[in-house]
Amino acid sequence: MPTSMPDIANSAAALKTGTLDWVGMGDIELPFQFASKGLNDIPVTAKADTYVSLDKPDAKGIHMSRLYLALDKLSCEQSLSPETLTALLDQFITTHEGLSNSAKVIIKFDLPLRRASLLSGKQGWKSYPVTITASLEEQKLSIELAVDVTYSSTCPCSAALARQLIQNAFEEKFAGQPLDHESVHAWLGTTEGIVATPHSQRSIANIKVQLPKGAQEFDIKGLIDVAEQELQTPVQAAVKREDEQEFARLNGQNLMFCEDAARKLKTLLNQQDFADFYVKINHYESLHAHDAVAYAVKGITGGYKA
DSSP, rough: SHHHSHHHHHSSOOOSSOOOOEEEEEEEEEEEEEEETTTEEEEEEEEEEEEEEEEOOOOOOOOOHHHHHHHHHHHHHHHHHHHHHHHHHHHHHTTTTTTSOEEEEEEEEEEEEEEOSSSSOOEEEEEEEEEEEEEEETTTTEEEEEEEEEEEEHHHHHHHHHHHHHHHHHHHHHOOOOOHHHHHHHTTTTTTSSOOOEEEEEEEEEEEEEETTTTTTTTHHHEEEEEEHSOOOOSSSOOHHHHHHHHHHHHHSSOOOHHHHHHHHHHHHHHHHEEEEEEEEEEOOSSSSSOEEEEEEOOOSSSSOO
16 A cells, blocks of 8 residues: 555646646635624625635646635634635645745625515515625735625606606696596596606616725625615515505605616715725616616726726
8 A cells, every 4th residue: 555645736747837827726615604794693605716826837736625625624613704814815825835926715605684674664585696805916915895786776767758648648638627636636546647657677786895904894784785775776575565665666766877876886985994996787677678887986096997
């Protein structure tokens, strides 16, 4: 029985020499305890990509098992936080001394949050796709938090056109007649009275933020909350009729082109303590077969580009 097993990564020559930007493992499935401000540690099932740079031109490859084992230890023994992610990246580089100077990890999961209805007090679950990207390159640490927020957008142009049709219908119905409050009130409650409605569509804001230097924790719920409060029309979980009616009112009072939504979130994020931010607005049109899209970034030198 052999006393040792071959280590090709260390002993074999590379077929071709040269450095590589990133080498690692993708879609590693594992659970995490996720630490976030305003939430107790909650379990999430995630998929992770782990990488290090290959900076030694003649090295055959990296030690992928070392990346996996370090990530698995984090999964089993600690909560996911900026501090533990930083330590993970340090370990990636330390265990590849002489091979790698940079490390990166990308973790994706759905964060379930309990959300209250608008009026009735009912509650239900909503899941928010989250991506956390942490990198350590040339001793420069970067931690990025990305989340998708789904909301409803009602077209201002469509609303104006619908109002005009309602005005025309009113003119046809009551022109030359003395107006009677009771008759008008009853007519407004019929399909003849409201002959048109504006179109609205499910929309998604893709938000990415760079955590400030020295951040001690994630605040994903806080980011989601302020974004939904700014947009005013987040999609709902459990609803009764009074909630649906309130949702219709909110849509009518918060008409939005994609440009409006992008400007709302840009103004909001400029007021937050983030090193940088990126927003992509997606309005999945019900009128058109294509989407309406807008981008916004903080605009710092060397930062995100739209």
